[in-house]
Amino acid sequence: xxxxxxxxxxxxxxxxxxxxxxxxxxxxxxxxxxxxxxxxxxxxxxxxxxxxxxxxxxxxxxxxxxxxxxxxxxxxxxxxxxxxxxxxxxxxxxxxxxxxxxxxxxxxxxxxxxxxxxxxxxxxxxxxxxxxxxxxxxxxxxxxxxxxxxxxxxxxxxxxxxxxxxxxxxxxxxxxxxxxx
Numbered sequence: 052x053x054x055x056x057x058x059x060x061x062x063x064x065x066x067x068x069x070x071x072x073x074x075x076x077x078x079x080x081x082x083x084x085x086x087x088x089x090x091x092x093x094x095x096x097x098x099x100x101x102x103x104x105x106x107x108x109x110x111x112x113x114x115x116x117x118x119x120x121x122x123x124x125x126x127x128x129x130x131x132x133x134x135x136x137x138x139x140x141x142x143x144x145x146x147x148x149x150x151x152x153x154x155x156x157x158x159x160x161x162x163x164x165x166x167x168x169x170x171x172x173x174x175x176x177x178x179x180x181x182x183x184x185x186x187x188x189x190x191x192x193x194x195x196x197x198x199x200x201x202x203x204x205x206x207x208x209x210x211x212x213x214x215x216x217x218x219x220x221x222x223x224x225x226x227x228x229x230x231x232x
Contacts, residue, residue, distance in 0.1 A: 071102075071103045071129050071130060072100060072101070072102060072103065072129075072130045073100070073101050073102075073103045073111075073113065073127045073128055073129040073130055074098065074099070074100060074101070074127070074128050074130065075095045075096060075097050075098060075099045075101060075115075075122075075126060075127060075128075076097065076125070076126055076127065076128050077097050077126055078094065078095070078096055078097050079094070079095050079122040079123060079126040079127075080093075080094055080122070081093040081094060081095055081113070081115070081118060081119075081120025081121065081122055082110075082120055082121040082122070083120065083121070084121060085107050085108060085109075085110035085112070085121045086110075086121075089121070091120075092118055092119075092120045093115070093116070093118040093120055095113065095115045095116075095120075095122060095126075099115055099116070100115075101113040101114065101115040101127060102114040102115070103127065103129050104119070106124060106165055107165075108124075108165060109123060109124050109125075109165075110122070110123060110124055111123070111124050111126075111127050113127060124165070
């Protein structure tokens, strides 16, 4: 019985030992809640090692220099554990595999969505049909442009790289120099 209790106590590792570590990518204010409007409780400096506690939408709750607060998700680079309890419990990014540090996994244009939500995304034909309600016809677009002082500008098309490559190949194959194929 005593050995079972000892084993159970050994398994109760402090949560801080299981939480993932990270590095601040830039200087960032630490907030009281996951909101840009919330009060600042401290500042995490670029390059500082932090403890990542939880992620929520576009925010990450961290602990740094004795303070705990929320920073924007893109301000912290997490260090996924390479073995041990961190991999078993998946406290930071459950269900994900080890990261390739050379790959970008965050998309700045998708605010408020985390990686798990993106993985669960599915096609919805009804939502696609709703997009038609947001469409503008040519007259509406021209009226908007005029009312906001926008003017048309002629912009030349970019050259077609495929067509240029084909022309270069044709020229290389033209041994007589007459330009025909």
